[in-house]
Amino acid sequence: GIVEDFTDITGRKRAEEASTRSEEQLRALFDSAADIVFTKDRQGRYMRVNSACARLHGISEEEFLGKTDFDLFPEEQAKHSADIDRQVLVEGRTFTGEYDRQVKGKPLTFSVVKTPLYGHDGAIIGLCGIARDITEQESLEEQFRQAQKMEALGTLAGGVAHDFNNLLGGILGYVGLIKGDYSPEEKHYAMLELVEKAGVRAAELTNQLLAFSRKGKYELxxxxxxxxxxxxxxxxxxxxxxxxxxxxxxxxxxxxxxxxxxxxxxxxxxxxxxxxxxxxxxxxxxxxxxxxxxxxxxxxxxxxxxxxxxxxxxxxxxxxxxxxxxLSRMFEPFFTTKxxxxxxxxxxxxxxxxxxxxxxxxxxxxxxxxxxxxxxxxxVSKKQFTPPRPRAAELQTGHETILAVDDEEIIRSLLEETLQKLGYKVILANDGEEAVQIYEERKDEIDAVIIDMIMPHLGGGETFREIRRRNPDVRVLLASGYSQDGAAQRILDEGVRGFIQKPFELVELSQKLRQVLD
Ligand SMILES: Nc1ncnc2c1ncn2[C@@H]1O[C@H](COP(=O)(O)OP(=O)(O)OP(=O)(O)O)[C@@H](O)[C@H]1O
Ligand SMILES: [Mg+2]
Missing domain, CATH: 3.30.565.10 (Histidine kinase-like ATPase, C-terminal domain)
Known part of the structure; x- marks a missing residue:
């Protein structure tokens, strides 16, 4: 009995050692896989995961034990996984496919294989899954498709646009010539103007297409x-x-x-x-x-x-x-949701x-x-940026005193800053009444007045009339957010010297003001 027992034990020990060794080897193989490998029981609880899986979720292998997909993913996605698992577990079918999962807040795409795990008696005791993160690869493929599409569209659009541009050049050129044969009163002249307008609009569109297809001219x-x-x-x-x-x-x-x-x-x-x-x-x-x-x-x-x-x-x-x-179509020419x-x-x-x-x-x-x-x-360019300078030459300055009236505070402070920068002395008024009052008191000092056309109470027109009553030779620049239409024209006809449309640019303001003053 003793000897037998002894041999028995050595045999068992050897077998155990061998099994531990192969277990270790298996484990090493399991963990060296770059893919995510896991097993789950019939209830969808994780049994074993490899280290790639643990790393992905930032959870240790032990902590995985007993967790289900509902602990790891948003509910919708966990349900989707559970459905797949049920098919594998109940029907014994292997699942192969791709799906999206949110992992630690990041949307990832996986390519997945799930196979049933069989026990000794041939019954399904769980499943084994292998998943690969293909997010980057998918994104590159998508970018490739996108780039090809844009390239094709660019070639198409560029070809059309180029021909169109030439055709439009001809049309517009001749319309211009024919227009010269008519005087503006004739009805054909007006018609030709319409043709010209449509042509110019078409040329603008063509230019945008050319810019898209990278055929437009540009400087470097x-x-x-x-x-x-x-x-x-x-x-x-x-x-x-x-x-x-x-x-x-x-x-x-x-x-x-x-x-x-x-x-x-x-x-x-x-x-x-x-x-x-x-x-x-x-x-x-x-x-x-x-x-x-x-x-x-x-x-x-x-x-x-x-x-x-x-x-x-x-x-x-x-x-x-x-x-x-x-998102996938926004760069396409003519794609709009308007x-x-x-x-x-x-x-x-x-x-x-x-x-x-x-x-x-x-x-x-x-x-x-x-x-x-x-x-x-x-x-990044190695070359140094030099700010464009020519504009400064067109800036016209002065030392006179300007009364500026506008009901909007930002415009007032903008005017104040701009005019001071140009060298002028500035007096501000918040509305028409105040402007008239200031003018009354300091008219000897004030060389010109900038008046906003649309103001509550005393409007631009009335303000101008009140001021002119105090000095018939007053120099006024009228400002308005609207273009020079009928209303502005009437005031101009009454003796206002200049008109400027808001928002004004520095250069324009400086020039208009000089015109009014000189
Ligand atoms: N900042 C944004 N926010 C939401 N949607 C946008 C934005 N920018 C662009 N889009 C979408 O992309 C589409 C295409 O934009 P795109 O500028 O090419 O044309 P559009 O604005 O529709 O027309 P257009 O520029 O000629 O007025 C828009 O219709 C809109 O659906
Ligand atoms: Mg747009």
């Missing part, structure tokens, strides 16, 4: 995106609805990029206009610039990109956002073409109801 010089952003905001800032707050975060000493300043401004403008349109009930438009060093990882994630230093321009809004359908006749759908195509043309990338993040962010990456 160092550009400061900070300057471009500021110029665009100057242009649209005051026309945007007041419910839209504009915020900028422009990095100081931003390196320049190389490109066509006009085109880059056009791209920024288009994005700002879209952002504003996405916030009909108000919101925040944010523009940001900074330098980013894009590494290998970025280059791997974004098709056709190279690592290096880039200037990043972000335009974000808190507007309606976009669904995935819109009603027929409202938008051309060329705004973003132009942005896309311009950015590509400048060797850059666009990255868009958006969700319905959560606003949108457009990230534009443009390669």
């Amino acid at each position: 010089r160092p550009v400061s995106l900070n300057n471009s952003v500021e110029d665009v905001l100057k242009l649209i800032g005051r026309t945007l609805d007041k419910s839209i707050e504009i915020a900028t975060e422009l990095q100081e000493k931003l390196p320049s990029v190389e490109g066509d300043p006009g085109q880059l401004e056009q791209a920024i403008l288009n994005m700002c206009v879209n952002a504003a349109e996405a916030m009909p009930g108000g919101g925040k438009l944010q523009l940001e610039t900074r330098v980013v060093a894009l590494g290998e990882e970025f280059a791997r994630k974004y098709l056709g990109s190279d690592p290096g230093d880039y200037v990043l321009l972000s335009v974000s809004d808190t507007g309606i956002g976009m669904d995935s359908e819109t 009603e027929v006749g409202k938008g051309t759908g060329l705004g973003l195509s132009t942005v896309y073409g311009i950015v590509k043309n400048h060797g850059g990338y666009v990255d868009v993040r958006s969700q319905p109801g959560k606003g949108s962010t457009f990230d534009i990456y443009l390669p």
